Amino acid sequence: MASNNEPTGHNIKEDDDWVPNPDKLKPRVKKSFLATTTADPTPPPAPSYSSYTPPPPPPAPVVEAAPPPPPPVLEVVQIAPPPVQQAYTPPPSMPAPDFGSVGDGPAKPEEHWMKAYWRPAMGWLYMIICFMDFVGFPLLTIFLPIIFKPFGLTMPYQAWQSLTLSNGGLMHLAFGAILGVSAFTRGQEKIAKV
Numbered sequence: 001m002a003s004n005n006e007p008t009g010h011n012i013k014e015d016d017d018w019v020p021n022p023d024k025l026k027p028r029v030k031k032s033f034l035a036t037t038t039a040d041p042t043p044p045p046a047p048s049y050s051s052y053t054p055p056p057p058p059p060a061p062v063v064e065a066a067p068p069p070p071p072p073v074l075e076v077v078q079i080a081p082p083p084v085q086q087a088y089t090p091p092p093s094m095p096a097p098d099f100g101s102v103g104d105g106p107a108k109p110e111e112h113w114m115k116a117y118w119r120p121a122m123g124w125l126y127m128i129i130c131f132m133d134f135v136g137f138p139l140l141t142i143f144l145p146i147i148f149k150p151f152g153l154t155m156p157y158q159a160w161q162s163l164t165l166s167n168g169g170l171m172h173l174a175f176g177a178i179l180g181v182s183a184f185t186r187g188q189e190k191i192a193k194v
């Protein structure tokens with residue numbers, strides 16, 4: 001069966017005289033099945049369905065009707081208008097405000113805002129200058145090399161030298177004189193008005 005020495009793959013030995021065994025090609029059938037089929041060749045009778053009776057349907061549920069709702073009760077509601085508020089009258093012990101009369105002359109003009117607020121503005125300015133010269137800028141010179149280091153910039157630390165203390169602290173003397181004298185005169189003005 002094999003030719004030109006080519007393996008066919010149907011036999012391990014690959015010989016030409018191989019013949020299949022006919023006993024091994026037949027399907028295997030159990031002997032008990034053969035014995036029952038050969039003894040009684042007639043099929044069993046088909047079952048009869050004429051005696052089947054379906055079960056009775058379940059009883060329908062009993063639904064009781066709810067009683068009708070009672071009729072609504074009508075009530076008559078009288079809507080009254082809101083009460084009228086009385087006009088405000090001050091108590092007799094309280095004097096009526098005097099808005100001045102025509103014969104009093106012109107009203108006194110108020111102080112200009114710059115004249116009224118230059119002293120507090122000078123005080124706030126002096127506080128900001130002192131804070132930045134003694135706290136803000138020294139901290140900035142301490143942390144600036146640390147901030148620039150991750151960016152590859154090397155910056156040597158230099159100690160902060162106060163700007164306001166140069167020239168013998170003349171700026172502090174000037175601010176002290178201006179603020180001191182203005183506070184004293186403002187106090188005298190307030191005492192005179194009272």
